[in-house]
Amino acid sequence: MVLSARDLRRDFGGFTAVNNVNLDVEHAKVHALIGPNGAGKTTVFNLLTKFLQPTSGKITLLGQDITKTAPARVARMGLVRSFQISAVFPHLTVLENVRVALQRPSGLAVQFWRSMNTLDRLNDRAVELLTSVGLEKDIDSYAADLSYGRKRVLEIATTLSLDPKVLLLDEPMAGMGQEDVGRVAEIIREVARTRAVLMVEHNLKVVADLCDHITVLQRGEILAEGNYDTVSNDERVRVAYMGTDDE
């Protein structure tokens, strides 16, 4: 078990956004966290990445208790997340976006007295990563000038450059055109061969042939769990999804 959560709970004032959530993310598997709007998916996500502190419960990453660890530290331990709104550095170039991520593991982050040219030796690796996701033509563009789908791809490339052990993707396909969805699904499948992936998704159909394991959330609690067939045939899930998944 790469990442697991036990009895996770988070209150906002009197409102319990997440309650009694247990999750186990396995190596080389794609795990999806789905549910209707307001089900608490993003909250669970923020709890796991430590951007939010759980009210109670326990989170372990690679056998270590990270319940009270700072988010940057968790990232350094190998749990890297993406964001629901595309998280790129808009006024840096595409190459610089990936290079920023490579700087820290290469020990080139605090040198305020050295020239920027010292970063050039990271360029090959950055170009390689960008080529692997099909962004090689956009290397010199500003991230702000990319299309929405390409921004998301850039974000994934940036995340991958850290060679994370667990990848957490918050609605990686939201707002994308059909062509880009296919490309991102392909990237995720490739990535999951050697890593654990947990992705949040709004739509059950998107995850159908991509995910090995699905957890359905509703009103902050786990409604159903299992593979796609189990979950999609579950009556409670059908009810929860009425209108969005019924054909």
Added chain:
Amino acid sequence: MKTSSMTSTATTSTATRIQLLLLGIALLGLIIAPFTFYPIFLMKVLCFALFACAFNLLLGYTGLLSFGHAAFFGGASYFTAYAVKEWGVPPEIGILIGVIGAAFLGLIMGIFAIRRQGIYFAMVTLALAQMFYFFCLQAEFTHGEDGLQGVPRGHLFGFIDLNQPLNMYFFVLGIFVIGIFAIWRIVHSPFGMILKSIRENEDRAISLGYSVSRYKLGAFVMSAALAGLAGGTKTLVFQFATLTDVAWQMSGEVILMTLLGGIGTIFGPIFGAGFVVTLQNYLAASAFPVTVLTGLIFMICVLVFRRGIIGEFNASRLGVRLGLRTKQ
């Protein structure tokens, strides 16, 4: 794709050459300037330009709006004045003491301020700077309302008499060039790259494993130290340190200079400082209130050209051709 990236490198190198040429002309201009202009005025411009650039390191490149930079500028001004006048240290040591003092103040204020973001960050810096102002008002060594007067300029390295206006001018110019180079180096360094990424998207920088508060604190202390360099130097130019330098209006003035010239550009704050100081100098003798005019100019700047004068120039067609477009 190969060709396009090659042409872009070629234009970059031409642009770099033109930039270096412009830089050379500017430096030459600063070297011959004291022979035509009043040296004290020029030194005042240089000190404020360095102050504004130090402030811009934080606002333009890290995205942190400090409303308390007067504390570092004015604090260093007091420290340098006291060390030179009461302890009799040589001017270069006096300025160094000012810089260290300002950096220390920056560390203390920074530790509290970086815990908050946006407007709250600005308010915490303002509050702490006001506390420092009252400390300066009450403390024994600052002589309250009188300030520290008659600070001797002394001899640089023991043999260059700084009472000679030209010697003093070139000393200030030297400090200015070193200060600007330091800022340019920080901005264009691996560390500077991380600062820019924090400015662009702080949460993303955290998720990449950067402990952003340490980087912010580092930038804050550097900015404070460089503001202190400007303040300490200013004290030797005018030979006094007063409450004006630590008052909140000074923090406001440096924001005005930076915005007017262009945040996130190296030359914007220099231009803005030159503009504001010149305006103050010319209008000082007239009955027209300077603050009304600077206020008006500020409003026009914010409404019409938000990138500031240099920022707009860099983004213009000519600026883009010269390779000056900044990543704003």
